[in-house]
Amino acid sequence: MNELVFIALATLMFILMIALAVMVIRSKDLIKAAILLSGVSLIASFVFVLLRAPDVAMAEASIGSALTAIILVFAIKKTNRFEEGGEEK
Amino acid sequence: MIAINVIIGMVLIIIGLSFQVLGALGLIRLPDVYNRLQAATKSITLGAISIAIGVGVMDPTLLTKAILVAVFLLITNPISSHAIARGAYRSGVPLWKGSVVDKYGPALERKEREVKE
Amino acid sequence: MARSPLKIVLTVLVLMVAWMMLTLRTDIDGLVQEIIAGALIALALGIFLSGILPDAGEGNPVKRILMFFVFLLIFFKEMILANIDVAFRVLHPKMPIKPGIVEVKPGMKSDMGKMILANSITLTPGTLSMDYIDDSLFIHWISVEDDPEEAMKPLDKAVKEVFP
């Protein structure tokens, strides 16, 4: 792959990942945070493909963005949806 | 000289990308969740299928896998958009104020009452 | 959810075709190995999982498979029209939309037919299937027409031929 394209794509992905991670930390709605976290994993798996590691990318895509998010959502459903100080429904 | 299948693949990918862009535009311009979902589902499904088939045409060893991906997308994409629309309605996301008719709300209420009894 | 032998055979065949599409090879030795492995896996999955597949209705299988291709043709035509429709509505400066949720009664009885109809309605112009409540399908329509049942007729008929 063209070096310049690689650098541009990787930079874009890293910026997106950092932005999403900041949103995960700052979100008071935990379900929203879980879904954003799965977005971080999805972008991470794309970065792994860019770095020519398809094995890791497959594991990251299926574990990180599908299973982890759903297990977190199941766990949140058993407790409270909002963090302390967040809006109550 | 570029091979003919590469050109066809490129054209398919460009068509797919432009549909995706239109879908994204619809996501911004249309007024409420349901209208946005309409635009998003249709254009993103056709766009993704077009891109997959385009990649398959460019590299014929991937064509069968690309067709399989397209079939999978055709089954799963409408289902997920249906699930989002139903979930949105049932958790109380209102229709756009310019909507003319809503037959779903009363029917859903009736059904819920039936189930509770 | 009856497990008729025909259903198991069809499931195994479809899974086998999917397996061969995944593992397409050009050398004879490799192809033979893949076919044997695929046959075993498709047989096991078909026998264990054909029970959970949705009920597809009854009828002459040959005619239904032929009608399936007719349905695919209609469906792809509608899908491309749908995208042009979306493009028109999105790019039009005034956005000509008149949304609403309407109710139609599909003609088929089988669960598979209902599911396929709902899916193809979502991908055809201006419509998004919301939910089934007691055999009537609720559709979010981007510009509501006077008689929604009439507009659904061709697709409904095509699906009904395949999954009655």
Place this chain on the structure above:
Amino acid sequence: MMERTTFHRSLPAIALALLFAATLFVAFVEVDFGEPRIEEELPVNYQPGEEIDTENITTPGLRYLANSSEETGSANLVTAVVVNYRGFDTLGEVTILFLAATGVGALLSFIKDDDEKKKKKILPPSLILNKGARLVLPLIILFGVYVFLHGHLSPGGGFQGGVIIASGMLLFYIAEPTKGASHKVISIIESTAGLAFIGLGIVGLMTASKIFLANDFAGDWGEVGMLVSAGLLPLIYIAIGFKVGSEMTGLVEKMRGDGS
């Protein structure tokens, strides 16, 4: 969500994260992934896959790169390392996963579902989602089987295939909140697969090299790139696939609770 009043407090953290990311990025750009890193040790006019004299090679990565397809019969280098050269570590990894699943089950067994929640009647699941999930579940499981059966030929392997199967089952659980695979079947599959993994390791003890998890049939069964090749590697990956798939399914099943 982003309150303006507290935003300035997180600025140092954001700056630190950016700095960290920039460092990582610089490190990644310098590394040639997938390429031999130490070119001085390579013979002149070296072609990938060509056998080289391992006496003079000190880099383990280079040695694997040059000899893995000879020694293990696997066309996928990652699989060769994960299951053959580092097979024992993989056994440990599977054990950790098993312990995690067991721990979650043990923790959740203390929580009792209150009966009122169970009695609350909910609408039946949506027909379209339910039938659609039933329609695609065989396809997803077929793909998972494909991924772990072809672990020695293409990217993927036991872990990835098992997780794909588990996410298919997860889709089924979402579409069908009251049904699911029985705990008994899941635990039987899991223990059988674990035993098969250990058994394949013991096969290595009994064959020529007398090492646990040795792969002595590498060259005997089929050429590199065939479905039947690489000796015991595919069998081990099948065992791992079943084990991870059933473990993850059991984990999700436990987390889901009873239809809530």
